[in-house]
Amino acid sequence: MRPLSPTLAEIARRDLNETPERIQQDLHILREWIRKQRHLRARTSDEFLIAFLRRCRYSLEETKRRIDRFFTFYNIFPEVYRNRCITRRIFDINRMGVHYYPEFPKCSDKSAILIARFGQFDPINYNVKEIFQFIMMAMEMISLENDYATVAGVSQILDLHNIKYEHLQRFDRSIFQRYFAWLQECCPLRMKEVYVINASKEIQRHINMMSILLKNQKFQTVHVLKTMDDLYAHIPKCNLPEEYGGSNGHIAECIAYMEDLLQNYRNYFDEDPLYGVSEELRTGDVVTYEAEFGLYGTFRQLPFD
Secondary structure: OOOOOHHHHHHHHHHHOOOHHHHHHHHHHHHHHHHHOOOEEOOOOHHHHHHHHHHOOOOHHHHHHHHHHHHHHHHHOHHHHOOOOOOHHHHHHHHOOOEEOOOOOOOOOOOEEEEEOHHHOOOOOOOHHHHHHHHHHHHHHHHHHOHHHHHHOEEEEEEOOOOOHHHHHOOOHHHHHHHHHHHHHOOOOOEEEEEEEOOOHHHHHHHHHHHHHHHHOOOOEEEEOOOHHHHHHHOOHHHOOHHHOOOOOOHHHHHHHHHHHHHHOHHHHHOHHHOEEOHHHOOOOEEEOHHHHOOOOEEEOOOOO
């Protein structure tokens, strides 16, 4: 386990109930629980399990539920979980700057920053499924690599500059809903707030639709901001890249950081077919998610030791 800086260690203790002396015991409990679940094939590395423990503020029962949901989504969201490999197209999507992380703040308890720019991808040559696959792979890598993101949480800036009609035509409500269900129910990162900037009047209706979906799923707060000064009131300039008026590096550096991660995680994603769930082996009462998320398929409640 990577040692935390004094600042992060205090945040982890205060906000996440992290007790270093207890972590190995919690990891052992989780590994034993995973071993006993006939239906579940889950990763068990320290980094993977600690990311989920932090997301669940060290509640073992909630951590078990989230890990199970994470791997259940291999079946619920096959469009993005199928063939998760580091390919040339994945590198190309990263280089477009669709979704990236500036260097994280190091001397405050502000959350890490994620910036999504959906107007950057070419909707003719790339489909929405590929974009969300890349985004979810990137978030998984960040959860394993960056302690600031897992401890202090993540705030997302959704930059709608350059969104075109072609992007809106490819809006897929089902994928959108399942992605936000994944964020809420499965993701090992704690998403704290979303700040929407550069939203034109043309897409206000779509933003309202997004807000309704997020509200229904009890998601984090969404702020639609009119000016960059409004953004600076929430996120200090020192935490933003220079392209956004800040002093926290350049977008090109953020893209290079993610490119290095993609190179390093080739084997990790090559092993992805080893993991998932076998629903026919699951025990317990059946719970359907179709009514809540508009999804097809069911899975059973989890028996906890």
